[in-house]
Structure formats: C-alpha cells, structure tokens
Amino acid sequence: MGEVITITSGKGGVGKSTLSANLSVALAHLDKKVVAVDFDIGLRNLDMILGLENRIVYDVVDVMEGRCNLSQALINDKKARNLYFIPASQTSDKNILDTDKVAKLIEDLKKDFDFIILDSPAGIEGGFEHSIFLADRAVVVSTPDVSAVRDADRVIGIIDAKSQKAKDGDEVIKYVVVNRLNQEMVKRGEMLSVEDVLSILALPLVGVVPDDRQIITSTNEGEPIFYNDKSLASEAYKRIARRILGEKVPMLNLEEPKGFFKRLFG
Ligand SMILES: Nc1ncnc2c1ncn2[C@@H]1O[C@H](COP(=O)(O)OP(=O)(O)OP(=O)(O)O)[C@@H](O)[C@H]1O
Ligand SMILES: [Mg+2]
Secondary structure: OOEEEEEEOOOOOOOHHHHHHHHHHHHHHOOOOEEEEEOOOOOOOHHHHHOOHHHOOOOHHHHHOOOOOHHHHOEEOOOOOOEEEEOOOOOOOOOOOOHHHHHHHHHHHHHHOOEEEEEOOOOOOOHHHHHHHOOOEEEEEEOOOHHHHHHHHHHHHHHHHHOHHHHOOOOOEEEEEEEEEOHHHHHOOOOOOHHHHHHHHOOOEEEEEEOOOHHHHHHHHOOOHHHOOOOHHHHHHHHHHHHHOOOOOOOOOOOOOOOHHHHHHO
C-alpha cells in the first residue's frame, strides 16, 4: 500500500506546489512509483510546474464524479516514467470535493503507487481539509518570516485535530521545509534563521531550500528545477526526497556564497 504525503503550509505562495512537483519528480527518479495530485481546486499550478499542462484532458473532479476512469485521468510524465499526475479541476466551486469520493480516490491510488503526493491549496478551507484528512505524512512548508511560520503552526494544529490518523488515535508524521532561505539576510538579522523557525514549529526539519531565482525561470519553461544540475534548490529537493525515504543526508551548506561545488560539499 502506498503512502500519502500532503504538502501544506497555511500561508499561500510559500512554495508548496514547487515542492510537490520537485519532490514527486525526485522520488520517481529514485525508482518509486509516484502520483502527484493537485488539490488546489479552481487554481491550476502543479501542471505548469511539471510542464504537463498541454496534456490535460480530465481532472480530479472528473474522476470523482465518474466522468472518466482513473487511468484516463492519470497523465504519465514522459521524462520520469515512474511519475503520474492528476490535475486540479478549474471549477469555481471550491467546495466541490466530497469526503467519501476523495477517500475512494485515495484508496484506489494507494493500491497502485508507492507515494501519493497531495498539493494542498493555500488557506484552511475547501480542498485543504480533504488534502490532509487521509495523510500518512505531512510536509509543512514555511518561508522564514513570522507570518508564514505562524500560519504553519496553525495548520499543524489542524492536522493533529482533523486527520483520520488523529481520529484513529494515531499520528500523522510531520516535517518542516524551510523555503526561500537567504543566508546573507539571516546573517544580517533581516530574516529568521532555520533555528528560529524550528524553535516555533517544534517539528523535525526535512529540508532547507535556498531562495533561487532559477526556479521562476524553470516554472516558466515548464521544466522542474530538479533537472537543473547547476541549481542549489534542485540539490535541496533531491536531498528532501532521500530523507523522505529514510536516508540520513546532510543539510546543504548554504553558508559560502562563492562556487556551487564548494557550497555543495561544504
Ligand atoms: N526556493 C524558491 N526560490 C525562489 N522562488 C521560489 C522558491 N520556491 C517557490 N518560489 C516561487 O514562489 C512562487 C510561489 O510558489 P508556489 O506556487 O510553489 O507556492 P504555493 O505555496 O504553491 O502557492 P499557493 O499557496 O498559491 O498554491 C512561485 O513564483 C515560485 O516560482
Ligand atoms: Mg500551490
């Protein structure tokens, strides 16, 4: 049976979809069979980051409503053959998801995939609850600023209260990703440090992703930053995937501003 990993945040725009895409690609390249599902109903993003927007015919609501079967809706990535994708619906009705239908879809996906990566929407309404309630694990993304961290903290509380695992007396495994860290700003005291974020959220850290302008270019080009070997963010996502698989991988050294390889190997 596959595992459901929900990528969530509280505050919007902190990098959930970028992480969902790159983590999915990275796990697929580590020989795991992965499906990424966009739960951001009404707003489509993950398809663009994965470069799959031109291949969309059916979406997640079509599957749940029986307008197509699951295999018709699954888009297989041509570059990462182990990766499949189900797009969000562009309906304006954010409350269209039905709990039982979501549960059925996830149960079906668990039979076929090692990992089901759910990209949750911003905020705590609509698709958010549906994206966390069947989670086995949750990756809470935060940028190093007070408002994002506060919203992340709130979301952690909701996961603990509303997930099926919590209702069963079990616990969702939770981790933090600190995204868009700028070490120079931390040094100047203009940005929270990773330690500051962790002292508030009190969860294990599964990765730190540097602020990397190439991410915007790569999204525009429809190729996940994963494939850019010169990007530090790419390396950060690859390490997150390995940590998710239980490997002990050192954190990226973001200290030394000169030279990619120096930074990579410390
Ligand atoms: N590490 C990073 N460095 C630079 N830019 C980044 C980084 N991570 C994400 N971004 C950029 O930030 C913006 C928001 O990212 P993304 O769409 O992944 O966030 P989100 O949390 O999914 O947003 P939403 O809440 O709207 O779904 C995008 O333009 C993305 O390219
Ligand atoms: Mg998003």
